[in-house]
Amino acid sequence: MNTIISTQNLSKRYGDAYRVNKVNLTVYEGDVYGFLGPNGAGKSTTLKMLLGLAKPSGGKVVVFGKEFNRNRRLILSQTGSLIESPSYYGHLTGLENMRIVQRLRNVPDKNVHDALKIVRLDNQKNKQVGQYSLGMKQRLGIAMALVSFPKLLILDEPTNGLDPAGIGEIRELIQSLPQRYGITVLISSHLLSEIEQIATSVGIISEGQLLFQGSMDLLQSKSQSSIAMKTTDNAAAQKLLYRHGLQPVISDDYLTLQALNDVQVAEANRMLLGAGLDVIRIEEHKKSLERIFLELTGKERSL
Structure with missing residues (x-):
């Protein structure tokens, strides 16, 4: 070019x-x-x-x-x-x-x-x-x-x-x-x-x-998507998923898991339901361009 x-x-x-x-x-x-x-x-x-x-x-x-x-x-x-x-x-x-x-x-x-x-x-x-x-x-x-x-x-x-x-x-x-x-x-x-x-x-x-x-x-x-899951008992769900090799983080009443594909999301859902933990919501979160900008500059400032 x-x-x-x-x-x-x-x-x-x-x-x-x-x-x-x-x-x-x-x-x-x-x-x-x-x-x-x-x-x-x-x-x-x-x-x-x-x-x-x-x-x-x-x-x-x-x-x-x-x-x-x-x-x-x-x-x-x-x-x-x-x-x-x-x-x-x-x-x-x-x-x-x-x-x-x-x-x-x-x-x-x-x-x-x-x-x-x-x-x-x-x-x-x-x-x-x-x-x-x-x-x-x-x-x-x-x-x-x-x-x-x-x-x-x-x-x-x-x-x-x-x-x-x-x-x-x-x-x-x-x-x-x-x-x-x-x-x-x-x-x-x-x-x-x-x-x-x-x-x-x-x-x-x-x-x-x-x-x-x-x-x-x-x-x-740079905007790698994450999966946010909300359950009836996030603490118990976090322990269960940890035991199966996942690394969920609890934030704002959600379990956040990085870089899961559709098959892994379905599997995690079945795992939680099988343990008697109701899954209330599953959402895919992706960083906005604004979030990427703030992370690049290292400043939480108005644009």
């Missing part, structure tokens, strides 16, 4: 504190790369360095196989972005704002109309942007980033301000971009459920350090 973005020990220091510390990102062509972390983790700072909006304190950025510092104009001509919040002229209409970007990007009229249609603003294009809802402004920002139909699209928290229906629309849009338009997407978010649903690859950053990078399948493989 072709590498679209590669950073080598990318760092950004403010005073004595590192906001980004030796981050090595790798984004492949056709990826929807989810850049995940809590607020203040260093996501936006990293994206700004990828776009030349912030100067790295150390390390190197390579995009499309070319070092950013030496090929800035060429790289940016093939990159679209929305960082933190969209910029617009509130007294102009959506279409007039798009025309400004059109001139800057030197793209045909068709691109403008296609981008507005993709984000479903084609019916609101003649309305002043100052009268747009927060979600509509966010969609306009994405349309501006899409207007040149770039090879790389970088979106920083693109679902901010959107209602559930709008979030679903943007999710579908982002998922379609690699296949429909050949656009590789790097999307940052603190919304774990969103990243889980749209990303093919993921990077997890916390306090400026990249803690995990790989495919979504690889991350989810």
